[in-house]
Amino acid sequence: xxxxxxxxxxxxxxxxxxxxxxxxxxxxxxxxxxxxxxxxxxxxxxxxxxxxxxxxxxxxxxxxxxxxxxxxxxxxxxxxxxxxxxxxxxxxxxxxxxxxxxxxxxxxxxxxxxxxxxxxxxxxxxxxxxxxxxxxxxxxxxxxxxxxxxxxxxxxxxxxxxxxxxxxxxxxxxxxxxxxxxxxxxxxxxxxxxxxxxxxxxxxxxxxxxxxxxxxxxxxxxxxxxxxxxxxxxxxxxxxxxxxxxxxxxxx
Numbered sequence: 001x002x003x004x005x006x007x008x009x010x011x012x013x014x015x016x017x018x019x020x021x022x023x024x025x026x027x028x029x030x031x032x033x034x035x036x037x038x039x040x041x042x043x044x045x046x047x048x049x050x051x052x053x054x055x056x057x058x059x060x061x062x063x064x065x066x067x068x069x070x071x072x073x074x075x076x077x078x079x080x081x082x083x084x085x086x087x088x089x090x091x092x093x094x095x096x097x098x099x100x101x102x103x104x105x106x107x108x109x110x111x112x113x114x115x116x117x118x119x120x121x122x123x124x125x126x127x128x129x130x131x132x133x134x135x136x137x138x139x140x141x142x143x144x145x146x147x148x149x150x151x152x153x154x155x156x157x158x159x160x161x162x163x164x165x166x167x168x169x170x171x172x173x174x175x176x177x178x179x180x181x182x183x184x185x186x187x188x189x190x191x192x193x194x195x196x197x198x199x200x201x202x203x204x205x206x207x208x209x210x211x212x213x214x215x216x217x218x219x220x221x222x223x224x225x226x227x228x229x230x231x232x233x234x235x236x237x238x239x240x241x242x243x244x245x246x247x248x249x250x251x252x
Contacts, residue, residue: 003120003132007090009077009098010138011114014149014226016073039105040070046101047077047094065090067123069130076130078121087118091157095165095176096185098151103182103202107209111230115141116176117154148229151176179237203238203246210234210248
């Protein structure tokens with residue numbers, strides 16, 4: 001029994017407590033349960049399907065190496081790595097899987113916040129017991145650093161702005177730019193025109209979901225800044241690619 005080096009992703013559903021308490025009866029709560037269960041199942045599938053075959057060192061890069069634990073509004077993904085090359089491959093492919101999911105899932109009123117870190121971890125599959133500094137670091141990034149609906153990246157993973165899909169804010173906080181990475185992954189595969197049209201449908205859906213949240217929480221000083229940040233992030237992407245029809249209307 002010992003801890004091992006792991007890549008760890010900790011995700012949280014924003015506003016879960018208020019959403020679940022707003023359910024008036026068991027039927028409404030079951031409806032919300034079905035929605036959350038479906039989203040979590042899809043996320044697991046997106047991550048497991050990400051595959052770049054075998055690297056030069058013979059490491060299996062299939063993201064089914066990641067195990068997951070789901071509890072309430074949280075989801076934990078973790079996978080052991082052998083060396084620095086293996087770690088970078090797992091970490092980058094995790095970003096790829098996350099990006100394609102975050103663009104394509106049916107958002108409605110559900111958004112995610114999270115943290116990705118590397119660190120020691122131990123998992124007892126029989127007891128569903130997880131332990132280690134890697135979990136603490138990923139949770140701390142999600143709960144204390146992310147602040148907004150975004151996935152922040154531990155500096156120890158050596159994130160680089162040279163790579164598509166990684167960015168940092170004015171406070172030097174690194175985060176997943178899933179729109180840019182997802183755009184690259186989705187639109188430049190086979191059948192690019194079909195994929196681009198699909199991407200635009202997803203972007204329109206995100207615009208609508210952000211707009212609803214933006215208006216819903218406009219008078220809530222604690223929650224509103226989260227969706228204000230998300231609207232700004234969404235609009236910066238749309239402006240960059242001249243997708244003005246997909247801009248979220250915000251107050252200046």
